[in-house]
Amino acid sequence: MAEGLARAAALVQAARDVVVFTGAGISTESGIPDFRSPGGLWSRFDPRQFTFDKFVASAEARRLYWEMGREVGPVLRRAEPNAGHHAIARMMAAGKVSCVITQNIDGLHQKAGCAAEKVIELHGTAHRVGCLSCTKEWPREEIEGWVEGGVADPRCDACGGMLKPRTISFGQAMPQHETALAFERAAACDLLLTVGTSLVVYPAASLAPAAKQAGARLVIVNLEPTDYDEIADAVVHAKAGEALPRLYT
Numbered sequence: 741m742a743e744g745l746a747r748a749a750a751l752v753q754a755a756r757d758v759v760v761f762t763g764a765g766i767s768t769e770s771g772i773p774d775f776r777s778p779g780g781l782w783s784r785f786d787p788r789q790f791t792f793d794k795f796v797a798s799a800e801a802r803r804l805y806w807e808m809g810r811e812v813g814p815v816l817r818r819a820e821p822n823a824g825h826h827a828i829a830r831m832m833a834a835g836k837v838s839c840v841i842t843q844n845i846d847g848l849h850q851k852a853g854c855a856a857e858k859v860i861e862l863h864g865t866a867h868r869v870g871c872l873s874c875t876k877e878w879p880r881e882e883i884e885g886w887v888e889g890g891v892a893d894p895r896c897d898a899c900g901g902m903l904k905p906r907t908i909s910f911g912q913a914m915p916q917h918e919t920a921l922a923f924e925r926a927a928a929c930d931l932l933l934t935v936g937t938s939l940v941v942y943p944a945a946s947l948a949p950a951a952k953q954a955g956a957r958l959v960i961v962n963l964e965p966t967d968y969d970e971i972a973d974a975v976v977h978a979k980a981g982e983a984l985p986r987l988y989t
């Protein structure tokens with residue numbers, strides 16, 4: 741790690757405008773499992789059961805979704821930012837990082853002090869639930885209370901529509917504004933720092949080559965190798981909570 745870390749730190753120090761792009765790996769040290777590591781969520785739940793089409797088509801799929809949510813919801817609410825989140829918030833406060841693009845739905849970047857307007861949640865948030873047919877929204881724990889009370893398929897009390905956490909599931913349309921803004925910021929920065937993402941889910945993963953093609957440096961901090969390591973200017977195979985505080989002092 742030492743060699744990659746020194747080079748990564750030198751690139752971050754020299755950068756004028758760093759954009760950070762995070763995935764579930766930055767939150768594992770906060771007790772939130774990621775998806776594709778051994779023991780991750782997709783080793784315990786079948787992702788094919790959690791597509792948007794299945795959710796809309798089947799009451800059983802929605803029951804299964806809310807059942808998984810009963811495990812994940814409280815873990816997300818109890819989770820606290822870790823040293824990796826705090827290091828990014830410090831870099832943002834110092835003006836080194838202009839924006840965080842995250843695939844995470846846990847809100848930990850904002851909880852660590854990153855201004856909400858500087859955090860782009862590409863895959864939405866698990867902390868709010870919305871109606872799929874109208875614009876009504878609730879805090880997630882309110883709807884979890886309905887589910888705990890025996891409502892297996894919660895419906896909107898205004899229009900009867902299906903309720904779903906405001907996360908983006910496989911097959912669900914990406915948020916247009918956030919996606920366009922993310923690619924705009926990745927193309928405008930002079931260094932894209934990816935942290936804790938396997939870079940295998942698109943379109944989010946294409947932020948890495950898009951930034952590189954626009955002339956930015958690419959630094960990857962991840963426990964495991966990724967498909968984009970070979971185009972990166974620096975790669976650090978380490979825990980985010982250990983590497984990030986040493987990237988910018």
Ligand code: APR
Pocket residue numbers: 762763764765766768769774775776777780843844863908935936937938939940941961962963964978979980981
């Ligand atoms: N520090 C650094 N890297 C870590 C750490 C850590 N403490 N813990 C795990 N990792 C790495 C893993 O090695 C893995 O490569 O983080 C990566 C997490 O990858 P995924 O589990 O695939 O998560 P992510 O890239 O965010 O997935 C993208 O897939 O299922 C969808 O919508 C979901 O947003 C998610 C998307």
